[in-house]
Every structure is written in C-alpha cells, then in structure tokens.
Amino acid sequence: MSRRALVALVRKDLVLELRGSEVVLAMVAFVVASFVLFRFGLGGGRPAGGTRAATGMLWVAIVFTAMLALTRSFAREREHGIWDGLLAAPIDRALLWLARACSTCIFLVAVQVVALPAFWLFFLQDGPAPDYGVLVAAVLLADVGIAALGSLVAGLASAGRAREVLLPVLFLPFAIPLVLGAVSATTGTISPQTSGLHTLERLGYLGLYDTVFVLFGWGLFEFVVED
Amino acid sequence: MNTTSGARLDRATSAALVAAVLMPVALGLIFFYVPNDVDQGFSQRIFYFHVPIAMTTYALFAWGALNAARYLWTGDMGLDLRSYVPMHLGVIFGTLTLVTGSIWAKVSWGTWWYWGSTELNTFLIIFLFYCAYFMLRFSVEPGERRARYSAVYALLGVGLIPISVLAVHLGQDVIHPVTFTDRGANMDGTMLFTFLMALAAMLSLAVAMYLVELRGKRLDEQVTRLRRLAEGTR
Numbered sequence: 309m310s311r312r313a314l315v316a317l318v319r320k321d322l323v324l325e326l327r328g329s330e331v332v333l334a335m336v337a338f339v340v341a342s343f344v345l346f347r348f349g350l351g352g353g354r355p356a357g358g359t360r361a362a363t364g365m366l367w368v369a370i371v372f373t374a375m376l377a378l379t380r381s382f383a384r385e386r387e388h389g390i391w392d393g394l395l396a397a398p399i400d401r402a403l404l405w406l407a408r409a410c411s412t413c414i415f416l417v418a419v420q421v422v423a424l425p426a427f428w429l430f431f432l433q434d435g436p437a438p439d440y441g442v443l444v445a446a447v448l449l450a451d452v453g454i455a456a457l458g459s460l461v462a463g464l465a466s467a468g469r470a471r472e473v474l475l476p477v478l479f480l481p482f483a484i485p486l487v488l489g490a491v492s493a494t495t496g497t498i499s500p501q502t503s504g505l506h507t508l509e510r511l512g513y514l515g516l517y518d519t520v521f522v523l524f525g526w527g528l529f530e531f532v533v534e535d
Numbered sequence: 536m537n538t539t540s541g542a543r544l545d546r547a548t549s550a551a552l553v554a555a556v557l558m559p560v561a562l563g564l565i566f567f568y569v570p571n572d573v574d575q576g577f578s579q580r581i582f583y584f585h586v587p588i589a590m591t592t593y594a595l596f597a598w599g600a601l602n603a604a605r606y607l608w609t610g611d612m613g614l615d616l617r618s619y620v621p622m623h624l625g626v627i628f629g630t631l632t633l634v635t636g637s638i639w640a641k642v643s644w645g646t647w648w649y650w651g652s653t654e655l656n657t658f659l660i661i662f663l664f665y666c667a668y669f670m671l672r673f674s675v676e677p678g679e680r681r682a683r684y685s686a687v688y689a690l691l692g693v694g695l696i697p698i699s700v701l702a703v704h705l706g707q708d709v710i711h712p713v714t715f716t717d718r719g720a721n722m723d724g725t726m727l728f729t730f731l732m733a734l735a736a737m738l739s740l741a742v743a744m745y746l747v748e749l750r751g752k753r754l755d756e757q758v759t760r761l762r763r764l765a766e767g768t769r
Contacts, residue, residue: 457691460687460691461688461691464671464684464687464688465671467675467680467684468671468674468675468684469674469675470674471674474670474671474674477667477670478667478670478671478688480663480667481660481661481663481664481667481695482664482691482695484660484663484699484702485660485695485698485699485701485702485703486702488702488703488705489701489702489705492705509705510705513701513702513705516698516701517698520694520697520698521694524690524691524694528687528690528691531607531683531686531687532683532684532687
C-alpha cells in the first residue's frame with residue numbers, strides 16, 4: 309500500500325511537470341545563465357581563481373537552482389486545493405514528504421544532465437579538472453540532501469507570508485555545510501596529491517548529511533501537515 | 536493568577552539580584568584580579584566575556600530546542616513561549632559573541648574575521664539559522680500552527696549543529712585558541728576561577744532576562760485575549 313501510494317504520488321508530480329513544464333525548463337535556463345554570469349564575473353577569457361573557483365561556483369549554482377524547484381514545491385497543491393485531497397487520503401503523512409523529496413530529486417538530476425556538460429564546456433575543458441566520478445557522486449549525494457531537507461523546509465515556508473522570500477532564508481543556513489562538504493570533496497580531487505581516503509571521507513560526510521535530514525524529514529513532516 | 540504572577544516576579548527578581556551581584560564581582564575579577572596572559576597580554580581578558588557569552592548562547596539554544604521538542608510531544612502552548620524566548624535571547628547573546636569574537640580576532644590575528652577558524656564559522660552558520668527561525672515565526676499567523684512550525688524548525692537546528700561542526704572541520708585550519716581540551720582546562724587556577732565567575736554571571740543574567748521576557752510575553756498574551764473578548768461583547 310505504502311509503496312503504491314509513493315509511486316502514485318511521485319508519478320503525479322512527474323506527469324504534472326511533463327504536461328506543464330513549470331519547473332525543470334526554468335531551472336535549466338537559470339543554471340546555464342548562472343554559469344555564463346559566473347564566467348564573466350570571474351573575468352571572461354581567463355577566469356580568476358581557475359578551476360577551484362569555478363567548482364565552488366558550480367555548487368552555488370546548484371543550490372540556487374534547487375531553490376526554484378523548492379519554491380514551486382507545494383505551491384501547486386496549495387493554489388489548486390489539492391492539499392486537502394492528499395490529507396484526506398489514508399496514507400502516512402511522511403509519505404507525502406518522501407514523494408515530494410523523490411520528485412524534487414528527479415527534477416534536480418534531470419537539470420544536472422544538462423548543467424554538468426554545460427559546466428564542463430564553460431569552465432573545465434581547458435586546464436586541470438576535478439575527478440569527474442567524484443564530481444557526479446558528490447552532485448547526486450547533494451541532490452538527495454537538498455531534496456530531503458528542502459521538501460521539509462518548503463512545507464514550512466508554504467504556509468508563511470511571502471513564501472518565495474521565506475524559503476531561501478530558511479534553507480540557505482542548511483546549504484552552507486552542504487556546500488562546504490561538496491566543495492571540499494570536489495576541489496580536493498583537482499590536486500594530484502589528494503588521497504582516495506580524503507575524497508571518501510568527504511563523500512561520506514555528504515552521505516551523513518543526507519541520512520540526518522532524511523530522518524528529520526521523515527520524523528517531522530507530520531507536524532507540518534497536521535491541518 | 537495573582538499568586539502565580541507573584542511567584543514569577545519573585546523568581547525573575549531573585550535571578551536579576553543574583554546577576555546584579557555576580558556581574559560586578561566578575562568584572563572586578565576580570566580587570567583587577569586575574570593576571571595578564573603570557574602570550575596575548577591585557578587583550579586576552581576579552582576571553583572572559585567572549586567564551587561565557589558564547590556558552591550562554593549555546594545553553595539558550597539548547598533550552599529552546601528542548602522546549603520545542605516538548606511542545607511537539609505535548610501540544611502545550613506554554614512550551615511554545617518557553618521555546619521562543621530562549622531563541623530570542625540566544626540571538627542577542629549570539630550577536631554579542633560575534634562582536635566580541637571579532638574584536639578578539641582583530642587584536643590577536645590582525646583581522647576582523649578569520650575564515651579558517653572552526654569555531655567562528657560554525658557559530659556563524661548556527662547564528663544564521665536562528666535568525667531564519669525568526670523570519671519563519673514572524674511570517675506565520677500567531678496560533679497553534681505557528682507554534683508547530685517554529686518547533687519543527689528549531690529542532691532542525693539540533694541536526695544542523697553537529698553537521699556544521701563536521702563540515703567546518705573538513706576544511707580545518709586551526710588558529711582558534713583551544714582552551715578546553717580532553718585533559719581539562721588549559722589555564723591556571725586564578726584564570727579558571729575568574730572564568731567560572733564570569734560564566735556564572737552571564738548565565739544568571741540570561742536566566743533573569745528569560746524570566747522577565749517570559750512574564751512580559753504571557754501578560755501580552757493575556758491582554759490580547761481580554762481585548763478580543765471585549766471586542767466580542769460589544
């Protein structure tokens with residue numbers, strides 16, 4: 309029952325997105341525009357700070373792009389009164405959070421399928437680059453953390469006044485340790501002296517971040533949707 | 536009701552009296568009793584302000600988070616106020632921690648902020664989190680929902696603190712002086728005594744402020760309720 313409900317809820321989000329294209333296309337346009345902006349911001353022809361600065365910028369762009377998805381999260385349900393129907397359904401409230409986290413994660417991965425090649429094109433094709441395997445692993449781990457925590461925080465922000473402004477304010481303090489860990493994991497691999505253990509430790513940190521906020525999301529979401 | 540209010544006033548007043556006695560004693564010890572630090576000289580005395588204020592901030596945030604958890608468990612609206620007030624005071628003490636930390640950094644390291652310091656950066660992340668708590672609280676209409684949302688967000692901070700400490704440690708570049716180690720306090724008896732007095736003074740001040748603000752907020756709620764009742768009978 310739970311699994312069927314979860315699949316149905318995620319499918320609903322994906323179908324709505326496929327029909328309306330409200331979020332993913334906007335996110336792709338935003339992230340590519342951000343890269344262009346960063347490229348010129350770092351000095352155009354020869355970026356200041358090199359690959360290290362560019363990799364840091366990638367994480368900032370990922371977090372800000374995720375904001376777009378999270379801002380729309382729950383907005384559709386609130387605007388069209390779908391929320392009451394979902395709450396009346398005989399399913400665990402935590403499943404509503406899990407489904408939203410899963411669909412947000414899928415949206416993020418879909419955006420990064422375009423964003424990462426664009427990032428390579430704009431920043432990495434010349435000069436030293438981070439380990440691509442580590443970069444992709446870090447991005448996927450970060451996506452899980454952003455989706456898990458972001459879905460909970462978006463639920464809180466959706467009931468406030470000026471929720472579009474509130475969400476980044478609530479989410480960004482949590483994004484700081486995520487970006488710190490992710491930057492450390494990816495920029496560390498640019499240097500050839502970095503050991504595999506160092507990288508594994510950083511990726512492990514991202515996994516821990518995911519675990520902590522998945523547990524918080526699962527345990528606390530029922531208090532966000534009690535009414 | 537009068538008896539309860541009276542009892543609260545007494546507790547608040549006695550806490551304020553303790554703070555009023557301990558504060559000048561601690562100041563006297565800091566400026567006239569404790570010797571200068573061998574490395575940092577007179578300027579190290581800011582340690583006796585900075586560290587007790589930071590510890591008080593953490594204590595206030597912990598008390599706020601504990602009451603938030605108790606609120607979610609019991610649904611008692613009184614616990615919402617007991618969670619909000621320490622958060623509010625924690626942000627005030629947190630601001631003082633950042634200011635005193637910055638002054639100490641400028642004197643010791645020649646810079647107002649050092650991004651390689653684990654303690655400074657962790658504290659900054661946590662401080663930003665608690666500022667966001669207020670944005671959430673003030674953007675939701677007062678009532679049971681606001682209490683619930685505030686409690687959920689306050690509890691998220693419990694996850695954020697260890698995660699931030701770990702994240703900042705990943706890029707660690709130790710410069711911040713480490714006074715309290717696994718083997719105990721790294722200072723002599725005079726300094727430890729002065730530090731403990733300063734900590735006691737700061738904690739008693741926080742307790743007094745907590746009780747006074749709690750009482751004020753409760754009175755405010757009662758007045759709002761009476762006003763609504765009066766408007767209803769018109």
